[in-house]
Amino acid sequence: MLAYSTYSEAGGVGKTTTAANLAVAHARAGLKPLVVPLDPQDGDLSRLFGVDDERTEPVDNLVRHMIRRPKGEFTDLIRTVEGVDVVPEHNMLSDLSTFLQREKEQAEAMGEAYGMHAQLLRVLREAGIPDEYDVLICDPPATEGPHLYNAIHATRSLVIPVEPSAKGRAAVEGLEALVAGFEDQLEIDVGVLAAVPVGFKDTRDQRTVLDEIEYAIPEVFGERASLMEGCWMQQCSAFRYVREFRDRQRDYERETLAQFDRLARYLEREVGLEAPNPPEPGDVDHEVATI
Template identity: 85%
Template structure:
């Protein structure tokens, strides 16, 4: 599923070295923005932490139960079909996180040792890609979004191996600038480690207050910056409180629309269009950016 991969599927991982930048809410809201335009997205979150995308979409009810999950498929021990893992929220298909993700490195290492003892190859960082290909994901979906944790390891490596592209939320602070400056070496390191080409589809500054220092930091970003998102802590906290996307939160949990929140929704729509354009996908039914009355018609 690299750039030359299966015909015209947009695939990316949301990634940020710094925690608390809004990586997971970015993945969730972009997925909804793709779906609003009539595309079919699949989201594969891989974060073993509790405050993850499954929690945001309120589908983490089985994370501690002995049920089939993505890890079992990655170590070739599935209990059922891949399709049965999928839950759908806001026209977005999602594979919920499971507590087995906490021990993913150990599970993969054990499987690799067993395979090599039998004279077989087992690429620890290519297992998500294998699972998705075997399940026909590139033919069935228009968009694949992975949301791995910020720390380096098999979660991140499997996500990047499967998507080959990054969307990077950036904090416009000195800490964020350090993260941006480290990005090029990070991307190069990932390419060398995984032996794949990794592209950056866009950097998304989040929490921008238009100070001179922040503008300077933004000027130093060498990647495409489709939109600059302002300080939206109350909107994002509301999403986590109500366990829903920003689109659903504003539509169903706000008694009046606030212009700056509608502007943020419009920005998610615009970013989604930018990312689709990067790989030559034309959404069949794109809304006017931020239009909450837009009727979703999937093709």
Template identity: 85%
Template sequence: MLAYSTYSEAGGVGKTSTAANLAVAHARAGLKPLVVPLDPQDGNLSRLFGVDDQRTEPVDNIVRHMIRRPKGDFDDLVRSAEGVDIVPEHNMLSDLAEYLRREKEQAEAMGEAFGMHAQLLRVLREAGVPEKYDVLICDPPATEGPHLYNAIHATRSLAIPVEPTAKGRAAVEGLESLVAGLEDQLEVEVGVLAAIPMGFKNTRDQRQILDQIEYPVPEIIGERASLMEGCWMEQCSAFKYVREFRDRQRDYEIETLAQFDRIARHLEQDVGLEAPNPPEPGNLTHEVMSI
């Protein structure tokens, strides 16, 4: 199983859009992806895919499962869009740290162990996610805390959208110490599968910054603000937006879709996962295999 979290300390770099488009790229190749977004803020992955309609309602959600108070089966949480299964975010995520702390205190009072940062992994394993899915993607917030720690504990690997600026370089440089700290704190090994530069304009300064990235860089994605804004407006991936909402296909946008396809293949190959029906990169007429 391929499992990774999309993470960047820098906000506004396209972390959630990257997670969504890579998930669709995996599905286009005949794989079965599950996305577990953990961002408590509005404008999250559930919103992008249009499955956030119950986030304010008193319904079962991922937080209840993480604190051992589920109202139903894990499978009942799952919604689907564009061939991707998603566990929608819920407003209870805003207080995840407090919920986990209370549960830990109650468990310890009963003489039980409760790892605050291992609860998402527990939920996914108990639900049989590694057996049911080919790909797991977590999309935590950029800030450190239980959302991020649970995501990394569950996936053990990162895909990092990178802003090709001095700020982005500082975020990447800080990532090494962050990963080392997480490995010590969580007692797991954390790998970086890829750095994905976003918004590249091919300036000299940007080229110098990219040359300093020590992680694998499978693709460099250019400035695509209009495309990504369109995705949020229509609540869909870039693949669906170009196919259904653009009045004409633009070569540079087709190339961006091809890049997401190629990045997905890179990530799959890193763990020896073979996609059964990979498309020609960027091919919008490709038929997705039913699983």
């Protein structure tokens, strides 16, 4: 199983759009992806895919499963869009830290061990997710805390969007320390599958920043603000947006889609996962296989 969390310390670098479009790219190739977004903010992956309609309702949700108070089966939480299974975010995520701390205190009062940061992994294993799915993608918030730590504990690998600029240079320089800090905090090995520069304009300073990244850089994405804004407006992936909402297909946008396809294939190869039906990169008319 390919499992990774998309993470960046900086906001606005395309972390969520990267996760969403990679999920669709995996699905386009005939794989079965599950996306577990964990961001308590409204502008999240559930919003992007249009499955956040119950986030304020008193319904069963991921948090209830993480604190062992589910109202139903985990699989009943899942919504499918563009060939991707998604566990929608819920407003209870805002209080996840409080809920988990309360559970920890109760467990310890009973003389039981309780791993606050291992609860998402427990839920996924108990639901048989590693056997059911080919790909697991977690999209946590940028801030450190139980949302992020549970995501990393469940996936053990990162895909890191980075801004190749003077502003983003500090984040680039701190990547190794960041990963080492996660390993110390969680007491697990954390790997970096790829760094993904976003908003590259091929300036000398940006090239210098890229040279300082010590992780693999399979693709470098240019400035695509209009395309990504369109995705948020229409609540869909870039693949669907170009196919259904553009009056004409632009070559540079098709190349962006091809980059997501190629990046997905790279990540799959890193863990020895072979997609059964990979499309020609950027082929917007390629049908998502029904699994």
